[in-house]
Amino acid sequence: MAASRYWIVSLPVQTSHSSLWSRLQESISKQSFDTPLYRFNVPDLRVGTLDSLLSLSDDLLKSNTFVEGVSHKIRRQVEELERASGVETGALTVDGVPVDSYLTRFVWDDAKYPTMSPLREIVDSIHVQVAKIEDDLKVRVAEYNNVRSQLNAINRKQSGSLAVRDLSGLVKPEDIITSEHLVTLLAVVPKYSQKEWLSRYETLTQYVVPRSSKKLHEDNEYALYTVTLFAKVADNFKTSAREKGFQIRDFEYSPEAQESRNKELEKLVQDQETMRSSLLQWCYASYGEVFSSWMHFCAVRVFAESILRYGLPPSFLAAVLAPSPKSEKKVRSILEGLCGTLNSTYWKSDDDVGMAGLGGDADSHPYVSFTINIT
Structure with missing residues (x-):
């Protein structure tokens, strides 16, 4: 040696x-x-x-x-x-x-x-x-x-908790309803508060579509739920949800944006x-x-x-x-x-x-x- x-x-x-x-x-x-x-x-x-x-x-x-x-x-x-x-x-x-x-x-x-x-x-x-x-x-x-x-920044967004990670890979087109009057929001709910969410989301504001919340994903800390409601009360819903400890993530589903992000990730890896x-x-x-x-x-x-x-x-x-x-x-x-x-x-x-x-x-x-x- x-x-x-x-x-x-x-x-x-x-x-x-x-x-x-x-x-x-x-x-x-x-x-x-x-x-x-x-x-x-x-x-x-x-x-x-x-x-x-x-x-x-x-x-x-x-x-x-x-x-x-x-x-x-x-x-x-x-x-x-x-x-x-x-x-x-x-x-x-x-x-x-x-x-x-x-x-x-x-x-x-x-x-x-x-x-x-x-x-x-x-x-x-x-x-x-x-x-x-x-x-x-x-x-x-x-x-x-x-x-x-x-690349590390993108990976952190992909692998972080639901409170911070990129949600585009977890949401399918059929999960989102967008029309002239209706909008689907994404709620990040602490795992220990899921029962509370399911029992209260319909009453956080007026004009929430009954039984519209569906769980999409879950990690060690949080669960990701959808909720559909009239667009005109979305801001009120976000405020009430935040007061109850539920985080509403800003999200706009765009297949083009998702494809662009995937291409950017592939290019950065290469x-x-x-x-x-x-x-x-x-x-x-x-x-x-x-x-x-x-x-x-x-x-x-x-x-x-x-x-x-x-x-x-x-x-x-x-x-x-x-x-x-x-x-x-x-x-x-x-x-x-x-x-x-x-x-x-x-x-x-x-x-x-x-x-x-x-x-x-x-x-x-x-x-x-x-x-x-x-x-």
Whole structure:
């Protein structure tokens, strides 16, 4: 089972990369054998000036939080859409590769992010691209939710109590009498008051047709009755009925309106399914783009922080680990032991520990470290 929480770390190289990598592998296999370990391939990026690196470091954590947040938004949207359809398609991917595999086998895309570009340019490019995807997500989700809200409103009318639901599906043409003088009203009667209704409706006003009330439907709270009377006393009847606790629902039977409502409902159902499927496919593709951008961003972070931590020329080993919670302390100890006593001119003092770790862990370490949560 793939891990959901990874560390990306870099260690200072004091002899050779291969020697340090062998020592790290050996230490992990002996002391924390259940911790997966992978190389994290950071290319030779353009260093620029120390001032530019320091300026960039101020924005890296904020930008990382943004990019990571967008990836999680898309993932949550995928999960919500899959729950709505009752279908789970499996793990998210980047160009067909599971995200955990993409992370642990990361390869820099030089065509998309030329390594000779200034680091600031690469970071800004990633931020702009992800911001555009986030804006697109907001628009698409708003459109989908609008259709879903319309459909939910109709369904509530169809499934609510008789006091609020749409009655057109419960009334047949033969239930309604409409003539020059007569009108049929629909009364919503509390279930416990049905006997009272049947004994009193004829006397609520004059000119009520005797024995004209018929029950059409019943739910957990109410019963729906018809009553026929002269149109000229309809308002009086409604007032008297309301005083007795009976609700007269406004209703006009129209086969054309009912057919129109049915067509609207069918169209909304189709629109919702079409938009759900389209949004889901877009989320799959966009998640891959955002996750790929995020990993390139992480590579820039590793590179920039390693320079600030260990100095020039760049000489560090980057790795990805996935320790279990019970192994974290042991793995931290292993990593610290491999750092030796090498310190950088730019390494922060204890008084400035808040700046150490550009988006890494709350506590500082004598090596570069930050955590990646992919779920």
